[in-house]
Amino acid sequence: MNERDGDAGDTASRRKDARRNKETLLEAAAAVFVTSGVDAPVRDIASRAGVGLGTLYRHFPTRADLIIAVYRHQVEACAEAGPALLESAPTPHDALRQWIDLFVDFLVTKHGLAAVLRSDQSGFEGLHAYFLDRLVPVCTQLLDAARAAGEIREDIPALTLMRGVGNLCIGAEADPDYDARRLAGVLVDGLCRTR
Amino acid sequence: MNERDGDAGDTASRRKDARRNKETLLEAAAAVFVTSGVDAPVRDIASRAGVGLGTLYRHFPTRADLIIAVYRHQVEACAEAGPALLESAPTPHDALRQWIDLFVDFLVTKHGLAAVLRSDQSGFEGLHAYFLDRLVPVCTQLLDAARAAGEIREDIPALTLMRGVGNLCIGAEADPDYDARRLAGVLVDGLCRTR
DNA sequence: CAACGATACGGAACAACGTTCCGTTTAGCT
DNA sequence: AGCTAAACGGAACGTTGTTCCGTATCGTTG
Numbered sequence: 001m002n003e004r005d006g007d008a009g010d011t012a013s014r015r016k017d018a019r020r021n022k023e024t025l026l027e028a029a030a031a032v033f034v035t036s037g038v039d040a041p042v043r044d045i046a047s048r049a050g051v052g053l054g055t056l057y058r059h060f061p062t063r064a065d066l067i068i069a070v071y072r073h074q075v076e077a078c079a080e081a082g083p084a085l086l087e088s089a090p091t092p093h094d095a096l097r098q099w100i101d102l103f104v105d106f107l108v109t110k111h112g113l114a115a116v117l118r119s120d121q122s123g124f125e126g127l128h129a130y131f132l133d134r135l136v137p138v139c140t141q142l143l144d145a146a147r148a149a150g151e152i153r154e155d156i157p158a159l160t161l162m163r164g165v166g167n168l169c170i171g172a173e174a175d176p177d178y179d180a181r182r183l184a185g186v187l188v189d190g191l192c193r194t195r
Numbered sequence: 196m197n198e199r200d201g202d203a204g205d206t207a208s209r210r211k212d213a214r215r216n217k218e219t220l221l222e223a224a225a226a227v228f229v230t231s232g233v234d235a236p237v238r239d240i241a242s243r244a245g246v247g248l249g250t251l252y253r254h255f256p257t258r259a260d261l262i263i264a265v266y267r268h269q270v271e272a273c274a275e276a277g278p279a280l281l282e283s284a285p286t287p288h289d290a291l292r293q294w295i296d297l298f299v300d301f302l303v304t305k306h307g308l309a310a311v312l313r314s315d316q317s318g319f320e321g322l323h324a325y326f327l328d329r330l331v332p333v334c335t336q337l338l339d340a341a342r343a344a345g346e347i348r349e350d351i352p353a354l355t356l357m358r359g360v361g362n363l364c365i366g367a368e369a370d371p372d373y374d375a376r377r378l379a380g381v382l383v384d385g386l387c388r389t390r
Numbered sequence: 391c392a393a394c395g396a397t398a399c400g401g402a403a404c405a406a407c408g409t410t411c412c413g414t415t416t417a418g419c420t
Numbered sequence: 421a422g423c424t425a426a427a428c429g430g431a432a433c434g435t436t437g438t439t440c441c442g443t444a445t446c447g448t449t450g
Contacts, residue, residue: 015417018427042408052429057409118310118366156381157372164378167362171313177352183359186351187378190385210446213398237437247400252438 022059024049030070037111038067064127071110075134078102082138092145093152097188099142100165103135104184107169114169136162152191161191217254219244225265232306233262259322266305270329273297277333287340288347292383294337295360298330299379302364309364331357347386356386 013019028049032040042063046056060066082099089095107114116124117131140158147154165184172180208214223244227235237258241251255261277294284290302309311319312326335353342349360379367375 013426014419015426017417021427041406043406046429053409053431054411054429055427058427061409063408115313153381156377160373160378163366163373164363164375164381167365168359170362170365171358178355178358180359182351183355183382186348186359186385187382188385190381190383208397209448210397212446216398236435241400248402248438249400249440250398253398258437 018059021049021051021055025051025056025059025066026069029066033067033070033110038116039112062126064124064130067113067116067127068130071113074106075131078106079134079138082142086142086145091151092142092149093188093192096139096142096146096152096191097185099138100184100188101181103162103165104169104181107166108172108180111173114166115171117166118163118170132159132162146191151193153193156191161187213254216244216246216250220246220251220254220261221264224261228262228265228305233311234307257319257321259319259325262308262311262322263325266308269301270326273301274329274333277337281337281340286346287337287344288383288387291337291341291347291386292380294333295379295383296376298357298360299364299376302361303367303375306368309361310366312361313358313365327354327357341386346388348388351386356382 013022025045028051029045032045032048036044042056043053045066046053049056056066060069078099081102082095085095085098086092089098107117117128136158139162143152143156143158143161146152164187168183168187169180172178208217220240223246224240227240227243231239237251238248240261241248244251251261255264273294276297277290280290280293281287284293302312312323331353334357338347338351338353338356341347359382363378363382364375367373
């Protein structure tokens with residue numbers, strides 16, 4: 001819970017083998033995630049890193065911590081894109097739409113990440129919480145701006161929208177006929193106050 | 196695959212203990228599903244029915260077959276509601292909206308059913324196929340009618356819409372702050388050609 | 391109605407998973 | 421060099437879904 005900020009701090013360990021192993025594990029995990037998805041067995045990652053299971057679990061007490069560590073940079077980038085888009089886009093609603101596109105692309109790119117984001121599976125509360133803590137405020141900002149401009153309906157909270165978009169992305173990478181990006185676009189369109 | 200029609204036929208077995216056990220299993224499964232969700236361990240269902248694992252697996256070779264059998268009636272009702280709504284609703288788009296509401300209610304009521312509908316998990320292809328075979332044609336009919344009336348955009352296939360709505364329902368039963376029904380409504384709104 | 395063969399039964403056993411635990415090794419300070 | 425705290429590996433545990441087979445039982449047939 002206190003690992004929320006910067007990588008420089010928590011990678012610090014007295015022993016350099018520990019630091020090296022953590023790094024190796026991150027690389028191995030990233031590699032395995034792209035080939036087998038985030039559901040890949042923990043053992044695969046450990047063996048790919050040439051490391052024991054105990055080592056993996058000491059560095060990343062739960063599978064969620066590993067996923068968070070692997071994708072932290074990209075989540076950060078997505079979060080930072082929010083305010084930027086708000087300035088560059090013609091309208092707040094356009095900014096929102098573009099940001100959602102970013103978010104969708106991120107989720108769809110990682111095999112099964114979206115599926116794992118629904119925290120009802122035990123052990124993933126951490127992942128869920130991290131995503132929400134970092135991205136919901138950004139989404140709220142975009143939504144508020146669009147609301148203030150009178151562009152969208154007022155009764156959809158950021159958290160609901162994000163969970164909805166996240167859910168829409170589930171299984172998107174497996175099936176080319178299911179276009180999660182377009183569907184998310186439709187959802188954002190539906191936010192507009194018409195009628 | 197040939198279990199698709201009527202229950203009267205396939206429940207027929209020479210031995211009445213077999214028939215009785217199948218019935219008991221269905222009741223036990225339904226009961227366990229409402230308390231523990233469709234993810235409930237198979238052993239729970241078998242023991243609740245006072246029956247061995249082998250018995251359960253002989254009657255329902257895969258967990259999906261069990262789920263299908265338990266919910267067949269309700270799926271059927273949902274499917275039949277489609278054409279009816281098309282006649283009773285003022286516009287095709289209204290019919291579509293109401294039908295989606297029905298579909299969402301069905302999914303949200305069953306704990307975790309929506310989550311399990313994404314067939315990427317092995318063993319659930321059957322469930323996925325059953326739902327799709329039965330409901331996609333209905334949804335297609337509603338969509339076509341709305342398209343013919345010029346009410347909605349044309350580039351969202353029924354399958355995509357249904358998978359999207361199904362995904363939106365994932366985890367809805369667990370968290371009162373996540374309103375899948377409203378979100379599905381927004382999605383259907385987004386289908387309307389505006390701008 | 392008795393015997394027999396097909397059918398169904400129960401649950402032990404297997405495989406795959408995440409996670410825990412602990413005896414062993416080793417890095418880095420004194 | 422020696423010592424201790426830290427990190428290591430991987431066997432072992434608990435929980436899944438699923439398979440398998442020796443045993444019990446039903447329904448028919450002589």
